[in-house]
Amino acid sequence: MPARPIFYSQSRRILALKVVSFDLDDTLADKNFDDALWHREIPKLYAAKRGLPFEEALAFCEAAYDAESDKSIHWYDINYWLGEFGLVGEKQKLIAELRPLVRLFPDALPCLARLEAAGCRLAIVSNATREFMAFKLEADGLGSHFGDVFSMTSDFKIVKKDAAAFLGICGRLNAQPSQVWHVGDHYKFDYEVPRSVGINAFYLDRKKEKKGEFVVHDLNEFADRVLGC
Known part of the structure; x- marks a missing residue:
């Protein structure tokens, strides 16, 4: 197993491990x-199956x-929703057609490069x-920047609303919460919950609505x- 990176000052004093x-x-x-999957293509298929106007099908799907x-872990699971809407068998076609729509934010790769360069x-x-x-991690080589990738819903059968989820991640990373920094766009899941267990969590507000x-x-x-x- 490769050694975990550590930070040094210019005097070579060990500062801290940062994950x-x-x-x-x-x-x-x-x-x-x-957006294309959940709010356009799945409602479109449901509308065709039920003989409904698209707007009515969209309202039904979004209400569900x-x-x-x-x-809920079901909220994230395409297999669950295709079953609920009677659209089993449509998944592979949907993913194949829509995966080219995966896009990274312009600041994603530069941020990762800076952090990698710092160790x-x-x-x-x-x-x-x-x-x-x-397949999202294939976009622009995104996955190559990460040694650890966790799906809370697939790997742990929970979502990030539970503090235990983040404590479990710290255990997997062999790191103390104070050694971990986290960022995400969900105020509760990515900021309040991880910060409650001692993780250095930040809320990403791209709309600049919060300070x-x-x-x-x-x-x-x-x-x-x-x-x-």
Whole structure:
């Protein structure tokens, strides 16, 4: 197993191990793929199957998503929803058609490059399923930057609303919570919950609607905070 990176000052004094974890969707990758899947293509298929106008099918699907809520592992699972909507058998075609829509935010790779150059150990901690993460990590070589990738819903059968999820990740990383930095776009899942267990968590607010000591508005700003710039 390769040695974990450590930080030194110019005097070579050991400062601290830093593990930096990222949410995936709407943090590193934008919502282009997900919006097309959940709010266009699945409702379109449901409309065709039921003989409904698209807007009626869209309203039905979105009401079902909302009723399940993002606190449920089912909310993230395409297999669950295709079963619920009677669309089993459509998955492979949907993914094949839509995967070219996966896009990274412009600040994603520069941020990762800065942190890698500084010796940080990088990880992804996401509620996305392994199935979706696999092809999203292929976008622009994103996956090559990460030694550790965790799907909370696939690997642990929970979502990031549980503090135990982040403590479990720290255990897997063999790191204390105080050694881990995390950033994501969900105020509760990516900021409040990890910070409650001692992780250096930051809320990514790309819309610039919030301000605060632990709010960042892009990933370059997050890298500045991690590196003490």
